[in-house]
Amino acid sequence: MTSRGKQPLIHARGLVKRFGGFTAVDGIDVDVPPGEAFGFLGPNGAGKSSTMRMIGCVSPPTDGTLRILGMDPHRDGPAIRARLGVCPQLDNLDQELTVRENLVTYARYFRIPRRVARQRADELLDFVQLTERANSKVEPLSGGMKRRLTIARALVNEPDMVLLDEPTTGLDPQARHLVWERLFRLKQQGVTLVLTTHYMDEAEQLCDRLVVMDGGRIVAEGSPRELIARYSTREVVELRFAADNQEDFAGKLADLAQRIEVLPDRILLYASDGDTALGEVHARGLVPASVLIRRSTLEDVFLHLTGRTLID
Structure with missing residues (x-):
């Protein structure tokens, strides 16, 4: 989970994403340095998830410049994805496997040796407070537990940057706060976090800096405190x-x-x-x-x- 050098982990200039005649992301500029917790704040349809999919190298930009970890997503997509941790908006855990097996199996996609994968899985289950459920199947877990497991899975390859798309949507307040506490711990450890959210309290809690998006464009940028002082x-x-x-x-x-x-x-x-x-x-x-x-x-x-x- 270490950053390499001083260059931004995300560098975007004039980034555009179109779907047919619809422009989801309309020429945004973003830089995210190592160790920062950076947020995209806005309502559903603002362009947050489309931006995250481009950053995660699963959706090619329509136009503009994008560099992730100093590399070109078009040319270096597999190498970039190997160094990212991704927590998607909807949990896509394997329901048939146990909690621990979800982590160990996912680690094998990164060619992590089985012994190392098992050790890392146990460490991550402790981190997300799921050790007691290690041998449980995923299906009966609560929504908050599944979210924490998805976050643990995103960390299994010791990524340079973790992408979290709406990390607490659909959770009850207690579960949301548990997820926030785990993410705050990651932030304290110097892990670079990039998240989308439409919860203003989530952005205030977690983000060092954020952009406010509306209609595919960035309408403001700064720390939560700076934005409140500037606009309210x-x-x-x-x-x-x-x-x-x-x-x-x-x-x-x-x-x-x-x-x-x-x-x-x-x-x-x-x-x-x-x-x-x-x-x-x-x-x-x-x-x-x-x-x-x-x-x-x-x-x-x-x-x-x-x-x-x-x-x-």
Whole structure:
């Protein structure tokens, strides 16, 4: 899991992916240095998975420049894939094999000697907290356990870089946090992680740096903290009024915040001090049915940049 030299592990310029007349990735520039946890944040259909498939050398770019680990995916695809760990969006484990057998068998694809493969499988099962299920079949495992096993499998060849496409989609909150904890451990060990997600809290937890994608393009880039500071305010006041139409109240609130967003079920006031803004709301005789004052998140950044929420 060591990086080689100082060159970016991913270098893309003007990267394009088209499917017939549809452009899924529309001319993006990306550099990922060794040891970084890098994220592609955006809703379904933003172009994240298409980008990851090009990086993983399983889908050729339509146009642009792409170098992975300093190599050309078109010419050096097999050599690149041998040095990548891949955790796909949908688990594709062998249901008929045991947990340990899934790892040992996968290791053999990389021509790892059987003795080494067994030792590495046991170490990885310990890492993902599945040692007690080593001899269990895969089929009855919970979704979170299967996800952790898929991550362990992605590490069996001691890759230079691990690609994780929507690593916690479909998991319950407890399972998501267990996966996050394992990925954070990898990050602490200096493993280069590249992940796609539409969960803003996942991106904030795991990513040193990320790009926000929308419609196949990169609309912002930076660390989570930088993006929030650049595109949002310190606090957000969420107001829900009993009336069906929140727009009726928006005009009375517009001058109380640096920015206002009207969603179907609530109004968001972006302000440096949420308590002060709420005080002004009450001073105008407006009585929301519910109020929440919270810190800004990447969800607010995305809403500002695209005019819609990540889950649209």
